[in-house]
Amino acid sequence: MQIQAFQPAVQALFNEVQDRLDGQIILETEPRQEEWVAFDQSGHRRDAQGNVHIILVHSTQPDFTLAHELHHVLFEITLGPQVQFPVTTARPELDQQIQITAQALVGSVEHGLIMDQQRARQEITPAIEHDFIQGIAHKVPTASNYFPLQVLMLLDALTFSGGQDLADWQTTYAAAFVAAQTLYQQLKKHLRATPTGIHRSIVELWQRYSQLLEQHQYLALPYSDFISLAPVLSPRQLRLTVEQLFFIKHLPFNSLKTHQRAYALVGRQDQQNAGELLSATKVTSLVYQQWYQQPVQEFLQQQQIQYQLRT
Known part of the structure; x- marks a missing residue:
């Protein structure tokens, strides 16, 4: 995949990020194709030579998907917090649960800033908003026993929507939406595009999500001890x-x-x-x-x- 296949504004963002890197940005695609928009349709990794590989799923809005991941790369090289998982609980499934949820919450902090940037650049159109709503409908399970996952995904949905309920999520997901809304309001209250603001927001989000789990009779997760920030x-x-x-x-x-x-x-x-x-x-x-x-x-x-x- 070549950058020339994307809109001029996305090409300009690509060049802006490329100028900040020592290595090259390499675009790659996954074979799966999805008829909606979701935050997990892109990702990136660095190789030993310092190149950044951006991996894209075939989505309905490829320009948005690539622009979104470029914002993540830019965030990482300018403000990115350094998160490590140096210990083990001796329970592999619990280790994995802590790591996955912690990384998802860090992603929500990033999205809290990135979505503001994407809106300021007019990278969000009514068509993208429609397809994002479709993605939430496809990806977020409705059964109440999925509460922990629902909260994480609805929190991301609120970062996309700027806190708006775009598709009657408060009815479909009830308790999880209230919890996600509480997390979102707290996140936006203190989030600033500085290392201090990001660090504070991550720690607060970890703590509050763990408290919510405990309040809803799930296992509280020991983010403060398990993760090095x-x-x-x-x-x-x-x-x-x-x-x-x-x-x-x-x-x-x-x-x-x-x-x-x-x-x-x-x-x-x-x-x-x-x-x-x-x-x-x-x-x-x-x-x-x-x-x-x-x-x-x-x-x-x-x-x-x-x-x-x-x-």
């Missing part, structure tokens, strides 16, 4: 001691690297795992004291924990 720090904070911003926690999960219980650096303000520590042995009180008194930047470099600078 790179901290966002100012130059001043990098000069503070570790103790002023973080605490060190012996997690209830095993490290995928050491196969022993993992130690993590955890933010004091949001309680979110900021990164796994390298230590594979039992940490003594003396080691704790030494760690806590180190400057944050020195400690992060020593422990090979990535961070983003506050802007």
Whole structure:
């Protein structure tokens, strides 16, 4: 597939993203064809040479689908949060559930910003809106026992619609729509196109989704311990001691690297795992004291924990 097959505005966005990359953007297609529009009709991956492969499904609105994924690539290289899954619950199905739902919620944070950009660029037409509604009807199951999935997909639908109920979703999905609407309102209240705003929105969304699951008699998911989310720090904070911003926690999960219980650096303000520590042995009180008194930047470099600078 060649970029020349797309509208001039999409070609311009393609060139804008290409100019920011060291490698090349390579367009690929999947054989499946869908007669609607959905956010999962595109994706991308990087290869060892730094090229970005954008994978597209045959949809009714190929220009929208490619433009949407290009916005995701642009988001990733400018603001993208660094999310890692360094531990295991020892229950593969639970690990997978945490990872899939966490990534879906990160995607909703991205969509909260990307859809604003796509509307500002006039990339959303009545035909695209119609086909997106058809996609929701095809992809979101209506049975009440699919509540966790319904919430995730309806949250994405609300990011597309700007919070509007485009197809009487509140009747079709009842409890899930109310839950998704609550998440969406909270997301838009605090979401800003800055590393700090994105970090905060992701942590809040993880926490609130887990709380919703528990309120509806589903298993709460331990996002704060299980997932490492790179901290966002100012130059001043990098000069503070570790103790002023973080605490060190012996997690209830095993490290995928050491196969022993993992130690993590955890933010004091949001309680979110900021990164796994390298230590594979039992940490003594003396080691704790030494760690806590180190400057944050020195400690992060020593422990090979990535961070983003506050802007």
